[in-house]
Amino acid sequence: MNIDGQAEFEHTGNTYLRIRDCLQVMSKQSYVEKDWYERVLGKDLENSSTVFDILIAQGYLEPQGPVPVDVWNRETRRHDRIILPSYHPTSKAYALANASAAKPVHRATADKALAGFLERVEQAATDPMNLYVVDRAVLFGSMLDPQRQRVSDVDLAVKLVPNEPVYESAGGHQLAGSVLLAELNGSRHSSGYRGEIGVTKFLKSRSPVLSLAAMSEDGALAGLPPETTAHRVVYERSREQ
Structure with missing residues (x-):
């Protein structure tokens, strides 16, 4: 699969190449949840929250089930355990992750x-x-x-x-x-x-x-x-x- 790496991904301000690189990292995870994505991958993207929603809406990520996640609480200065939905890359995501620019x-x-x-x-x-x-x-x-x-x-x-x-x-x-x-x-x-x-x-x-x-x-x-x-x-x- 070939892509125009410099083309814009779904009007988000990010190139397809940047999204491809993110999906390559996601494809190596047993699951993906939004808090981890925002901290590790989203910090380098424009409109990162919108990108994540688009990946779900367009079938790049599919629901996998809730998972417990430790989130840092700035007020109490400790980690709070919360339950968040998790996702897994689909074959569509793997295809883009493996695409060549x-x-x-x-x-x-x-x-x-x-x-x-x-x-x-x-x-x-x-x-x-x-x-x-x-x-x-x-x-x-x-x-x-x-x-x-x-x-x-x-x-x-x-x-x-x-x-x-x-x-x-x-x-x-x-x-x-x-x-x-x-x-x-x-x-x-x-x-x-x-x-x-x-x-x-x-x-x-x-x-x-x-x-x-x-x-x-x-x-x-x-x-x-x-x-x-x-x-x-x-x-x-x-x-x-």
Whole structure:
């Protein structure tokens, strides 16, 4: 999927590129609630509350159920636990999150980008500072059509799993949570370890050609069902690792 990254998203004062980047972060969460969105993502958007409402109204987010959330009370100077509605990205959101704003490229350029990605997959598997490694990578989208000499981008769905025994020796879920919070705030954890976001950034390596999406537990490719989505497995981790 290609988008005009500089086009305005639904008259909100934000480009489609900024909304796409927000949905990429949302797609990595087990659920999304508005208070978290306002604190983490909305602070960088124009008309952030309106954007969230539009994402719901236009089917990018669907209700998932109420969740308990700790909200800072400035008057009492403590956290109050309240119940808020939560949401989950839909297949429409995953499609936009995985969209490319880059111009179409020659197949030779796309092939080179894919080869570079696969090299970094192998490098990531041996880096002792990575809490996660690639378990499976699947190619889908325009590159699957051998007749196309110009493709929109290299669409990849990537499944990350804990890098055992590095994950456990580093502190397991406790450290992984701390690393995730640091990466969500745009920084690297003081320990030097990379979490899922950090590993994904390494795999992408700032390539404008690569479009990486998370593969869900049920095997969905960027929110799209594999049963009806053409795809090809380009990497599968050895079960002996």
